[in-house]
Amino acid sequence: MKVASIGEADYGGAGMSALKLHNEFVRQGLNSKFYVNRKTVDMDSVIQIPDRLGTSAAPFKIGQYKTITTDVPFTTGLSSKCPDFLESVWQESDVVLLRWSSVSVSDFVVSRWSNKSKPLVWCLSDMAPITGGCHYSMGCDKFESYCRPCPHVGPDSVHDPFRVLNRRLKLWNKIVFVSPSKWLGDLVSSSSIGRDKDVRVIQTGVELDVFKPYDVNLQKRKYNLDPTKPVILFGAASVDDSRKGFKYLPELVNILNEYFDMKNKYSVLVIGGGSPDLDLLNCDVTVTGHIKDRHELARAYSASDITLLPYVEDNLPNVCLESFACGVPVVAFSIGGMPDVVRPGINGELASPFDVWELAHKLKMCIDNPLSKISVRKWSEKNINIADRAIEYKDLFTELKYK
The missing domain is CATH 3.40.50.2000 (Glycogen Phosphorylase B;)
Incomplete structure (x- = not known):
């Protein structure tokens, strides 16, 4: 054909x-x-x-x-x-x-x-x-x-x-x-x-032979991330696109720092193009910029413990599926195609749109009780x-x- x-x-x-x-x-x-x-x-x-x-x-x-x-x-x-x-x-x-x-x-x-x-x-x-x-x-x-x-x-x-x-x-x-x-x-x-x-x-x-888990501690060191701290990934093709929800990150970081007493206890890894005002984030932030090589992108995902997607409106974003394939759970607002693939307690958590407090709570849940990367990967092999x-x-x- x-x-x-x-x-x-x-x-x-x-x-x-x-x-x-x-x-x-x-x-x-x-x-x-x-x-x-x-x-x-x-x-x-x-x-x-x-x-x-x-x-x-x-x-x-x-x-x-x-x-x-x-x-x-x-x-x-x-x-x-x-x-x-x-x-x-x-x-x-x-x-x-x-x-x-x-x-x-x-x-x-x-x-x-x-x-x-x-x-x-x-x-x-x-x-x-x-x-x-x-x-x-x-x-x-x-x-x-x-x-x-x-x-x-x-x-x-x-x-x-x-x-x-x-x-x-x-x-x-x-x-x-x-x-x-x-x-x-x-x-x-x-x-x-x-x-x-x-x-x-x-x-x-997702190409499961490309997007696959790599050793998390090795990848954290590669990106100069503290291997003893949980790493939260935020990514998009253009991270300052208003639909990607960067505007919610400053409030979410403040909730983690003040309400959940997590100041200096985690790191944020930002992947993608654009130039958001990172000074608004009161936390340790590492920025990779756009990563063109897909194998290197998989390594960056693998350096993370959780992918955070506070997207406002989207179809079924690649960053969500690629994170799963690398064994990384996703925490997101329940919008667009997210409910189709995010299975609470299995490969991530969903929060009501656009409740930043609930999103922060679900993120803290995944930090305190990490979902198995092996299980997330197995789910990916079966479903995506x-x-x-x-x-x-x-x-x-x-x-x-x-x-």
């Missing part, structure tokens, strides 16, 4: 999720290719999508418009990628699997493909395809109707969510949406775009193996091809 995955990049959270599934497809014998707008890996099966003649970089990529009243990113549904090239990809493939492709594939290309007989599957990384362009609605439910009025865009914005959503409602037809989380799957089913569509849930998987996820997709493709 010839499978064409189409995304924005081969790196970043969504890009790496797409790349690892593509690699697993190849390992399991599928004729799989991954087409991207931005290519960085040296792999023949990952192919850069050319621009239209006479254009260079895509002018319609993610933008935070001047009149947007929040920092919610938007995409327009337009693209400068060559439509003839994309059409040749469609013709050569048995199944097209769209990933985070808001820049690589325009709404009009999606329209053309969704009105043909060949299966079109869209694995969602966020809400962008089912809204008027916002990647996360931040509690707004207007995507269930017509995205009007939009609370995130000012009246003078060049971006009109109503126009984007209305265009998609008129043009798009047969699409099978796949959500990594039940949370996002439910949002798709309630949206005006996805209400009459086939919606499936297939969780993201990328090989199992690839099989689920293969079964879906076969079902759709002969439907």
Whole structure:
């Protein structure tokens, strides 16, 4: 079976999720290719999508418009990628699997493909395809109707969510949406775009041969962390992204220090890009920055005793699953896809959104009564193996091809 995955990049959270599934497809014998707008890996099966003649970089990529009243990113549904090239990809493939492709594939290309007989599957990384362009609605439910009025865009914005959503409602037809989380799957089913569509849930998987436990004390020393203290990891692709909840950390640290009498008794390890104000954290903090090498990232996870994810809104973040694979339990707010995978008392704990006191209490529970890293790893082997996820997709493709 010839499978064409189409995304924005081969790196970043969504890009790496797409790349690892593509690699697993190849390992399991599928004729799989991954087409991207931005290519960085040296792999023949990952192919850069050319621009239209006479254009260079895509002018319609993610933008935070001047009149947007929040920092919610938007995409327009337009693209400068060559439509003839994309059409040749469609013709050569048995199944097209769209990933985070808001820049690589325009709404009009999606329209053309969704009105043909060949299966079109869209694995969602966020809400962008089912809204008027916002990647996360931040509690707004207007995507269930017509995205009007939009609370995130000012009246003078060049971006009109109503126009984007209305265009998609008129043009798009047969699409099978796949959500990594039940949370996002439910949002798709309630949206005006996805209400009459086939919606499936297939969780993201992890390469268990890459993300695996390393000796915790050895890794702590490598990152100059005190091996006698518990290490709390906070990580994200961009740690100062408002959705990642860094704003809750200063209060949480103060609760640990003052209420639980833990001052100078733990360390915090911050992994990811961005530049949050770490001076707000009254504790021992080590910052790695962005770690590109995935084996090194697994070692950084292994230097930690607990991963703390006070995320505000998210699908099923890689940092959560990768922590599990390295045997590290996760403490998080019960939002998005977290309840799908965090099993209290087994691989972590959940706190009510956005109760920082409860989050601190659950964190203290895991410090005082550490969950077994061996058990967390065993849970991962049974529940989040990328090989199992690839099989689920293969079964879906076969079902759709002969439907």
